[in-house]
Amino acid sequence: MPRRKNKRHSSGKSRHTQDQDQAQASTEAQAKAKAQNKTQAKTKAKAQDQPQAQTQAETRHGTTGHTPAAAVAMAEAAAAEATAAKGNDAQDAQGNAGTKTSSDARAASGPKGAEAGPQPKTTPVGRPSCGGAEGAAPKLEVEEKFEYGPLHTDPDAMSKRVVVLEQFLLYKFQLKQPILKAEMLKILGYRYQNRFLEMLKKASERIETxxxxxxxxxxxxxxxxxxVSxxxxxxxxxxxxxxxxxxSGLLMHVLGMIFLKGxxxxxxxxxxxLGTMQVFPGRxxxxxxxxxxxxxxxLVRLQYLEYRPVPNTQPPRYQFLWGPKAHAETSKMSVLQFMAKIKGTVPSSFSPQYQEALREQAERALARSLAGSRAKIWGIAGSRAKAQGTAGSRAKAQGAPGSSDKAQGAAGSSAKARALTG
Incomplete structure (x- = not known):
């Protein structure tokens, strides 16, 4: 009996050693296959992505003004990013295959049936962790190299930033706070700073509309x-x-409708x-x-609109006209340009109103010219009158010594007459 027990113990020990050897062999085979696949993936990815990387480099060089050396570096970064992504996919596939092979080998060499018990879960050896240093470092390096890369010219991302800038401008205006350029640059982010004026212009156009x-x-x-309005x-x-x-946006809409209606x-x-703009009376x-x-x-009190009853209507109806301040502070051409911008067209598409706006522009230009000429004439006349007054004062000053001599002569004559009388 003791011999049989020792024989069973040695059999179990040799089986355990066999499992370890098979697992080690599987691990080594998995590492060799992973290295081979990684090398093949790098070569293939570099061959496939080289033209795309060059195209991206040329695009970035044309749009952002980078030097050719910087464009080449970005192209290499693009190729490295694609290679790393494919290498990770190959490692995942190989790791899963190695895990399955190791599990099958252990299942074949170990006890079978119900005596085997639950098998522990295994992870592929050498697979980079998502949160570890090996997985995070390459990602940070790629992000730094693409600081002015494709994300910088992404139209969707840029449009979103313009919307955020627009909301920020309205928010600061609503709070009556100054809108500083430094704050707007923080809103846009570092990668969009060299396109600040372009994005500010787009946000301004949206707000103006x-x-x-x-x-x-x-x-x-x-x-x-x-x-400013x-x-x-x-x-x-x-x-x-x-x-x-x-x-002022609602006022310009109303002024435009009045102008278009004659x-x-x-x-x-x-x-x-206004109902199409979700603006309803009483709501x-x-x-x-x-x-x-x-x-x-x-707006009637401020004299921007006139609100008059329509004659001979029962029940009474009302109509809107431009007020005196609207005529003084804006023009028909400005209002027509505003309406054309809303409708996505040009002012000349409103042919009758456009001709009327041109006539008003000409009349105002003539009136300004006449007013300038009158002011110039009045200025010249005033200068002449002033010059004449200055000359008269000088003549009067020069005639003053003669008058004193005449007075002295009269005084001498009267003294002489008194002496003769005496």
Whole structure:
């Protein structure tokens, strides 16, 4: 009996040794296959991605102005990134295959059936961890090399940044805080700093379409910007005291509708068009407040609109016209350009109104010229009168000594007469 027990123990020991040898052999085979596949993947990826990397380098050199050496470095980075991605995929596939082979070998050499018990889960040897140093370092290196790479010219990412910049400008305007260039650069991020003016122009165009204001630099020393409108509405276009967004956009819409309707638009037509913008009478708007009060009272009081009853109508109907301040602070051409920008066209597409706007421009230019000529004439006349007055003063000053001599002669004559009488 003791001999049989020792024989069984030695048999189990040799089986355990056999399992270890098979696992070690499987690990070595897996490492060799992984290295071979990695070499093949690098060679294949480099051959396939070299033209694409060169194209990317040429694109970046043309759009961002990098030197050829920098473009070559970025092309190499692109090829290295693609190679690393394919190498990781090959390692994952080989690791999974090695795991399956090792598990099958252990299952074949170990006990079978219910006596084997649950098998422990294994992980492939040599597979880089997602959070480890081996997996993170190459990613950071690629990101640093692509600081001005394809992400810099991605139209979708750039459009999103423009929208964020637009919201930031409106937010600062709403809080009545200065809009600084340094803050806008932080919003855009470092990789978009060399395209700041282009992105600011796009954001300004979007804001101008909605609110009829433009982004303008107001302080060159601190590089501060503000939203400015040609309409001098109170409180920087907010009309009412306090914070908020400008109402000049709604006013320009109404002025444009009045002009397109023949310089006079019925109240029904105004509200029908504004309804397409989700602006309804009697319903508070998140930007314009209560629209009926704004149009029929506030802007009428400020003389930007005229709200008149239509003659001989029952029940009474009303119509809108331009007010005196609208004629003084803006022009038909400016309003027509605003409406054309909203509709995505050019002012000349509104042919009758465009001709009328051109006539108004010519009349205003003539009036300014005449006013300048009159001012010049009045200035010349004033200069002549002033010169004549100066000459008269000089003549009067020169005639003063003769008068004194005459007075002295008269005094001598009267003295002589008194002496003879005496």
């Amino acid at each position: 909605l609110f009829a204001v433009r982004v303008q630099e107001v302080d060159s020393v601190t590089q501060a910007y503000d939203l 040609e309409l001098k509405l109170p409180n920087h276009g907010r009309v009412c005291p306090g914070r908020g967004l400008p109402k 310089n006079c638009a019925s109240e029904e037509d105004i509200w029908r068009v 508070k708007h998140n930007i314009y407040g209560e629209p009926r009060k704004l149009l029929t009272k506030d």
